[in-house]
Structure formats: structure tokens, C-alpha cells
Amino acid sequence: MNQEASKRIVVIGAGIVGASLAYHLASKGAQVTVVEAGGIASGVTGTSFAWINASCAGMDPIAALRGGAIGAWRRLETQVRGLQVRWDGALSYGTQDGRLSPESVVIDRSRIAQLEPGLRRPPEQALHEPEQGALDAVAATHALLAAAQALDATVRTQTPVQGFAVRDGKVTGVETATGLIEADLVVLAAGTGTAKLAAQLGVDLPIHASPAIFLRYQAPPGLVRGIISSHAMEVRQAEDGTMLAAEDYLDDTPENQPAAMAQRTASAIRNELEGAEAIVPEFACIGLRPMPFDGVPVIGYLPNIEGVYVCAMHPGVVLAAIVGQQASGEIVDGQPAAALEACRPARFLVR
Numbered sequence: 582m583n584q585e586a587s588k589r590i591v592v593i594g595a596g597i598v599g600a601s602l603a604y605h606l607a608s609k610g611a612q613v614t615v616v617e618a619g620g621i622a623s624g625v626t627g628t629s630f631a632w633i634n635a636s637c638a639g640m641d642p643i644a645a646l647r648g649g650a651i652g653a654w655r656r657l658e659t660q661v662r663g664l665q666v667r668w669d670g671a672l673s674y675g676t677q678d679g680r681l682s683p684e685s686v687v688i689d690r691s692r693i694a695q696l697e698p699g700l701r702r703p704p705e706q707a708l709h710e711p712e713q714g715a716l717d718a719v720a721a722t723h724a725l726l727a728a729a730q731a732l733d734a735t736v737r738t739q740t741p742v743q744g745f746a747v748r749d750g751k752v753t754g755v756e757t758a759t760g761l762i763e764a765d766l767v768v769l770a771a772g773t774g775t776a777k778l779a780a781q782l783g784v785d786l787p788i789h790a791s792p793a794i795f796l797r798y799q800a801p802p803g804l805v806r807g808i809i810s811s812h813a814m815e816v817r818q819a820e821d822g823t824m825l826a827a828e829d830y831l832d833d834t835p836e837n838q839p840a841a842m843a844q845r846t847a848s849a850i851r852n853e854l855e856g857a858e859a860i861v862p863e864f865a866c867i868g869l870r871p872m873p874f875d876g877v878p879v880i881g882y883l884p885n886i887e888g889v890y891v892c893a894m895h896p897g898v899v900l901a902a903i904v905g906q907q908a909s910g911e912i913v914d915g916q917p918a919a920a921l922e923a924c925r926p927a928r929f930l931v932r
């Protein structure tokens with residue numbers, strides 16, 4: 582174990598990113614305390630579509646990171662008890678986003694019908710990405726934190742971080758309503774709360790809260806096998822039948838409120854899928870994604886103050902496993918990760 586490994590590390594945020602970091606840091610021997618304002622996965626992780634989709638449209642500044650994302654989740658599945666990803670692949674058609682992954686293949690109508698027999702009108706062609714998967718983001722966050730706790734990490738929920746203790750230009754702990762938690766390093770994995778925490782340290786990180794619509798339905802099991810992303814709907818289904826859908830946020834007019842969109846999307850799903858007449862909207866909300874201004878994750882040490890490492894990104898579910906692995910290597914082993922170079926917070930501070 583090296584010197585950093587025995588150090589006390591506070592991770593702020595028990596979403597999927599903080600949970601992955603906590604697990605990876607603890608597995609490298611660090612003394613980890615996770616401090617969470619609400620409950621586990623009470624942030625945007627709790628309302629994620631959670632598609633592990635490593636494809637990207639156009640030039641990708643984080644190609645190396647994204648390219649390792651699926652492998653990192655597959656590795657974590659073998660290490661963390663109770664962590665399960667459904668690797669059922671994804672079908673896309675009629676969307677304009679131009680995403681491509683090296684494994685994607687164009688398939689024809691008969692193959693589409695084989696893969697998703699519930700589709701009433703399979704399109705002529707679709708993009709099939711067989712390597713992709715999805716997980717229950719809440720269950721995965723719990724599993725990662727339980728694995729961290731088994732490695733002696735502590736998880737403190739209902740404990741908002743209110744400020745930082747700073748001595749001689751170095752952060753030495755976090756302030757909470759129940760007192761100071763001392764730390765040799767503080768990791769900001771607080772999702773949309775990250776910018777506010779960094780601002781308390783005098784650092785302006787342009788990470789905004791980007792809205793998206795999360796929809797959940799009760800549905801008969803077996804309507805959808807993998808992920809379907811089309812002009813009409815983006816859906817997937819759990820084994821018990823629970824169907825998840827995600828929609829772009831449009832505006833705050835009454836017709837685009839989550840409950841109205843849940844009804845509209847339900848009609849689209851019924852129109853697209855055989856046997857979907859019985860689906861019932863169960864939950865709908867706006868989730869706020871931590872979106873760096875330039876779309877690139879913000880990962881690394883704050884340059885102007887010692888003792889703080891930032892981890893804020895979208896898509897956080899895709900990247901949580903690989904970032905946990907790479908960032909914990911930097912923090913504990915002291916080896917800068919080449920795959921994280923494009924992500925440094927310092928890019929926002931250079932004038």
C-alpha cells in the first residue's frame with residue numbers, strides 16, 4: 582500500500598459517480614467517508630434511464646475514456662456483489678443524433694423483428710449495438726456503496742456539506758451540521774451541487790443543471806427485450822415489467838410538464854408495441870443532469886487549492902465505472918491517467 586492509500590478521503594455525493602469512486606478508492610486501501618445530503622441515489626441517479634451507451638457522434642475528446650466504459654462495467658460486475666447490468670443491446674432508428682460505436686451494425690427488418698418481436702411495424706433498417714446494456718442505477722449505487730462499506734468505508738446520509746475547513750491553502754476537511762469531518766483529500770462528486778461547492782473554494786466551474794424527462798410505467802413483462810431508441814420513443818423494460826422511458830425536456834408549458842408527457846409517451850408506446858395497451862404511467866419527473874459547459878467531464882485536482890479532486894460529468898452512468906477506476910488510480914497511486922487529460926478542471930481557469 583502506498584502513502585496515499587492510508588489517507589482519509591471524503592467523497593461528497595452518494596450518486597452513482599460518488600459510489601463508484603468510494604468503492605474503487607476503498608479497494609485501493611484508502612479510508613473513505615461518503616457524505617451525502619439526502620439518501621443514497623437521491624440525486625439524478627435516482628431518475629436515470631441508465632443506458633450504458635458508449636457511442637458518440639463526431640469527434641470525441643474523451644474517446645479513450647468512453648472506449649473503456651463498457652469493459653469497466655463488465656469488470657465491476659465480477660467484483661461487486663449484487664451489481665448487475667443487463668447486456669441486451671440497443672436498437673436505434675429514425676433518430677438524427679448520428680452516434681456510432683465500433684460494434685454497431687445495420688440490420689434489416691427481419692432481424693429487427695427477431696430481436697424485438699413486440700414492435701408492431703419494425704422499420705426497414707436499424708442500428709444494432711449488441712454490446713450495450715443498462716442497469717438499475719439505484720440498485721447499482723447501493724451495491725457499490727455496500728461493497729465500499731465491506732472495505733471499511735463509512736457512508737453518512739442526510740448530511741449536507743456546508744463548507745470546508747482550509748488551512749494554509751489546503752482543504753483539511755468538510756463542515757457539516759454535526760461537525761467537521763477531517764480529510765487529507767476531498768472529492769467533489771456532488772452532481773449538480775458540485776459547482777456550488779467549488780464556488781465556496783473560490784473556483785468557478787461552469788457545470789449547469791440540464792433537465793431531461795424521466796418516465797416510469799407499469800407494463801406487462803416482455804414487451805421490450807433490449808433498449809429501443811427511435812423517433813417515437815426511448816424505452817427499456819425490467820424483468821418485472823417496469824418500463825422506463827426518457828424524453829428531451831422541451832419547456833415549462835402545461836402540455837410539456839412531466840405528467841402530460843407521460844400520457845403522450847404512453848400513447849406513442851401503445852402505438853409502437855404490441856401488447857402495450859395496458860401500460861400505466863407510474864412516475865414522471867424532471868431530472869437535472871450535471872452538464873459541464875463544454876460537454877466534457879470535469880475530473881481532476883482543483884489547481885488553485887490543495888486537497889480537492891472534482892468528478893462531475895454527463896453521461897454519469899456510462900462513465901461511473903471507468904472514471905472510478907482511473908481517478909482512484911490517480912489519487913491513490915499518484916499516476917496521472919492519460920484518458921482523463923481532456924477533463925481537467927484547470928481548462929476553465931486559464932484566462
Ligand SMILES: Cc1cc2nc3c(=O)[nH]c(=O)nc-3n(C[C@H](O)[C@H](O)[C@H](O)COP(=O)(O)OP(=O)(O)OC[C@H]3O[C@@H](n4cnc5c(N)ncnc54)[C@H](O)[C@@H]3O)c2cc1C
Pocket residue numbers: 593594595596597598599616617618619620621622623624625626627628629630631632633634740741742743770771772773774775778792793794795796827828867868869870871893894895896897898899900
Ligand atoms: C431522464 C434522464 C435520463 C438519463 N439517462 C442516462 C443514460 O441513459 N445514461 C447515462 O449515463 N446517464 C443518463 N442520465 C444522466 C445520469 O443520470 C447522471 O449523469 C448521473 O446519474 C450523475 O450521477 P452523479 O453521481 O454525478 O450525480 P447525482 O446522482 O446527482 O449524485 C450527486 C449527489 O450529491 C449530493 N450532494 C449535492 N450537494 C451536496 C452537498 N453539499 N453535501 C452532500 N451531498 C451533496 C446529492 O444529494 C446527490 O445525491 C440521465 C438523466 C436523466 C434525468
